[in-house]
Amino acid sequence: xxxxxxxxxxxxxxxxxxxxxxxxxxxxxxxxxxxxxxxxxxxxxxxxxxxxxxxxxxxxxxxxxxxxxxxxxxxxxxxxxxxxxxxxxxxxxxxxxxxxxxxxxxxxxxxxxxxxxxxxxxxxxxxxxxxxxxxxxxxxxxxxxxxxxxxxxxxxxxxxxxxxxxxxxxxxxxxxxxxxxxxxxxxxxxxxxxxxxxxxx
Amino acid sequence: xxxxxxxxxxxxxxxxxxxxxxxxxxxxxxxxxxxxxxxxxxxxxxxxxxxxxxxxxxxxxxxxxxxxxxxxxxxxxxxxxxxxxxxxxxxxxxxxxxxxxxxxxxxxxxxxxxxxxxxxxxxxxxxxxxxxxxxxxxxxxxxxxxxxxxxxxxxxxxxxxxxxxxxxxxxxxxxxxxxxxxxxxxxxxxxxxxxxxxxxx
Numbered sequence: 001x002x003x004x005x006x007x008x009x010x011x012x013x014x015x016x017x018x019x020x021x022x023x024x025x026x027x028x029x030x031x032x033x034x035x036x037x038x039x040x041x042x043x044x045x046x047x048x049x050x051x052x053x054x055x056x057x058x059x060x061x062x063x064x065x066x067x068x069x070x071x072x073x074x075x076x077x078x079x080x081x082x083x084x085x086x087x088x089x090x091x092x093x094x095x096x097x098x099x100x101x102x103x104x105x106x107x108x109x110x111x112x113x114x115x116x117x118x119x120x121x122x123x124x125x126x127x128x129x130x131x132x133x134x135x136x137x138x139x140x141x142x143x144x145x146x147x148x149x150x151x152x153x154x155x156x157x158x159x160x161x162x163x164x165x166x167x168x169x170x171x172x173x174x175x176x177x178x179x180x181x182x183x184x185x186x187x188x189x190x191x192x193x194x195x196x197x198x199x200x201x
Numbered sequence: 202x203x204x205x206x207x208x209x210x211x212x213x214x215x216x217x218x219x220x221x222x223x224x225x226x227x228x229x230x231x232x233x234x235x236x237x238x239x240x241x242x243x244x245x246x247x248x249x250x251x252x253x254x255x256x257x258x259x260x261x262x263x264x265x266x267x268x269x270x271x272x273x274x275x276x277x278x279x280x281x282x283x284x285x286x287x288x289x290x291x292x293x294x295x296x297x298x299x300x301x302x303x304x305x306x307x308x309x310x311x312x313x314x315x316x317x318x319x320x321x322x323x324x325x326x327x328x329x330x331x332x333x334x335x336x337x338x339x340x341x342x343x344x345x346x347x348x349x350x351x352x353x354x355x356x357x358x359x360x361x362x363x364x365x366x367x368x369x370x371x372x373x374x375x376x377x378x379x380x381x382x383x384x385x386x387x388x389x390x391x392x393x394x395x396x397x398x399x400x401x402x
Contacts, residue, residue, distance in 0.1 A: 004294060005267045007255045011248040017241070019233050025221065031291060032220050033252055034265070040218070041253045047212040048246040051231070052239050054208045064235070066206045090232060093205060185225075 008034070060131070062107040062124045064089045072096075072105060079103045081138040085128065085157065087111050087145055091183045095143060098188050100195040103141070106131060111144060111153040120156060128157065133164050142172040142201055145183045158201050170201035209235070261332070263308040263325045265290045273297075273306060280304045282339040286329065286358065288312050288346060296344060304342075307332065312345060312354040321357060329358065334365050343373040 004012070008030060015026035033041045057063070058070035065071070072078060072092075082103030086092050092105050108123045132140065140161070144150035158170050174197030177186050186194075205213070209231060216227035234242045258264070259271035266272070273279060273293075283304030287293050293306050309324045333341065341362070345351035359371050376394035378387050387395070 005256055005265050005272075007248070007251045007267060008265055011252045014245040014248040017245075018230055020226065020229065027291065028221065029219055030252070031289070033249055034256060038253050041249055044215040044218075045246040045249040045253075047208070047215040048234055048242055048249075050208045051212045051234055052242045052246075055206055055235060064206050064209055066208060071206075088232070089235075090228065184228075 057107075057109075061105045062109055062127070063092055063105055077102075081136060082141065083131070083135075083137045083139070084141040084143050085154070086143045087150065087153070087183075091143065091145070094184055094186065094191060095195065098192045098195060100192050101141075103139075108144070108153065111147075111149045112156055113149045123153070125157060125160065129160055129164060132161055132166055132168060137166075137168055139169045139171060141195075141198055142170065143183075146173075146177050147180060147182075154201070171198045172201045173198050258308075258310075262306050263310055263328070264293055264306055278303075282337060283342065284332070284336075284338045284340070285342040285344050286355070287344045288351065288354070292344065292346070302342075304340075309345070309354065312348075312350045313357055314350045324354075326358060326361065330361055330365060333362055333367055333369060338367075338369055340370045340372060343371065347374075347376060 011030045011033065012023070012026045015021055015029045016023055018026075021029070033044075054066050055064055056066075058065040058073055059068050060073045061070060063070040063072060079102050083106055084092075084095065084101060084103055085106045085108065086095065087108050087110060089107055092107060095101055095105075106124065106128045108125065108128070110118055110123050112118060112120055112123065131137075142154040142158070144154045154172060161168065161170065173194040177183070177190055177194045183191075212231045212234065213224070213227045216222055216230045217224055219227075222230070234245075255267050256265055257267075259266040259274055260269050261274045262271060264271040264273060280303050284307055285293075285296065285302060285304055286307045286309065287296065288309050288311060290308055293308060296302055307325070307329045309326065309329070311319055311324050313319060313321055313324065332338075343355040343359070345355045355373060362369065362371065375398055376391075377398055378384065378391060378395045384392075
């Protein structure tokens with residue numbers, strides 16, 4: 001479209017690359033950026049840049065962090081004998097918001113999904129096995145999503161850990177959460193029930 | 202949420218300020234930014250910055266421009282005796298895409314909307330009256346939106362111009378049934394417009 005300036009076309013295209021943003025929404029967001037005060041628009045640009053420059057994965061648990069270790073691993077008040085395995089940082093956040101869990105985490109950064117070409121090697125499972133073998137964990141809580149892929153990932157991990165010489169107890173979240181749903185959208189009550197009612201894996 | 206890093210929280214908040222983006226969508230967009238390659242995320246940040254730094258309004262017609270004058274005002278092939286009045290740059294773009302109109306434009310940057318506190322002074326109506334008075338336009342095409350506010354804005358402008366000593370012809374976009382629509386589903390207003398504006402076959 002020669003009627004749009006080059007900068008405007010480019011911003012529409014960049015917005016349209018975001019998930020769930022179509023061409024029309026991208027145009028609307030671009031007109032919003034054009035309309036708002038310069039400082040408001042630049043705050044968004046700077047926030048994007050800062051996230052890419054400052055945020056990395058925790059070297060222990062692969063949670064989001066702004067230094068080598070995340071805030072949870074650095075927190076001396078956390079129980080260090082219990083480890084909760086989640087797929088994504090956003091799952092960790094959802095669990096933290098319940099206030100029920102006080103142990104450590106391990107973020108897999110995904111789930112085993114053969115149809116999407118995601119195998120165990122692309123996750124942080126090796127690091128998890130090392131943590132369990134070298135650590136002093138009493139219990140490992142599987143908090144993968146209650147889906148076929150999440151359950152499969154948990155099963156794969158529990159099989160791997162059964163070969164590790166460690167008397168660790170493996171539990172999973174109680175099915176207060178409904179099968180087929182997505183963890184990040186469950187509310188606090190549902191997640192609290194699931195944490196409190198966890199069972200032997 | 203202490204579990205999110207500061208940069209991540211900030212980006213979620215910035216995304217949530219965009220129109221049509223709620224808290225959950227803002228989180229999803231933020232996780233997308235975290236996941237994609239650094240260059241892809243920075244391309245969006247840079248595109249936002251470039252739009253705010255490079256794009257301004259054309260000094261003649263208030264279309265978007267990257268220099269003092271927009272591409273249409275600079276185009277010597279455009280007809281300079283006909284002026285089309287639109288509410289927003291996006292309306293101009295929609296009209297340009299038809300390829301039917303070859304004249305110049307005037308972008309009001311809004312419409313008179315008393316309920317939203319937008320009066321004539323917040324639009325570019327003064328500049329339009331100046332252009333008509335000082336220019337050599339033969340015809341002015343009102344292409345405001347066919348809504349109560351768009352029609353009201355067009356009426357206000359035509360009243361103002363009737364006081365300007367200029368033999369300009371004021372027209373408006375034809376109203377009728379839309380191509381590809383079904384007669385039985387057109388409402389009374391649409392059919393009234395279509396009947397009143399009927400032409401020789």
